[in-house]
Amino acid sequence: MLQILHNNRCGKSRNCLAILESKKLEFEIINYLTTPPTEATLKSVLKKLGIPPIDLVRQKEKLWIDTFKGKTLSEEEIINIMITNPILIERPLLITETSAIIARDEAKIHNFLQ
Incomplete structure (x- = not known):
């Protein structure tokens, strides 16, 4: 299922949600500030993104x-910092x-959803 890690105070995040x-x-909204990702989840997302944690x-x-x-x-320290401080x-x-x-x-969102 499609998930969005969302912060309602962020205009880009609200725009992405509106597009969805x-x-x-059908998608799941995850307010990552109140429900931070686990280490395993964050590592999985980084792998899917193909980027280093920084x-x-x-x-x-x-x-x-x-x-x-x-x-x-x-990289491990950066991951732990993001888990402890999800605002980052x-x-x-x-x-x-x-x-x-x-x-x-917005164009990247539309391409991803095709």
Whole structure:
């Protein structure tokens, strides 16, 4: 089943959700701020995205800048930081059984859903 990792306070996330609703697709909304992904889930999403953990971090987020920027961190440490601080996870994410995208671009969302 299609899932969206969603933050209702994020305009890009709300836009992605609106696209899903307009297409009348069946999907699950996961508010990742209240239900953070597990380590296994996050690793699975990273594998589907085909990116290293640092590329899923919201590096302009104040928490990242104040606490982690400039530090040498392993991939495992970055994953644990995102689990502990889910606000640092890039959003929204669209996830299927076999693939995932960071769904910030409308055209990318439409292509993914075809």
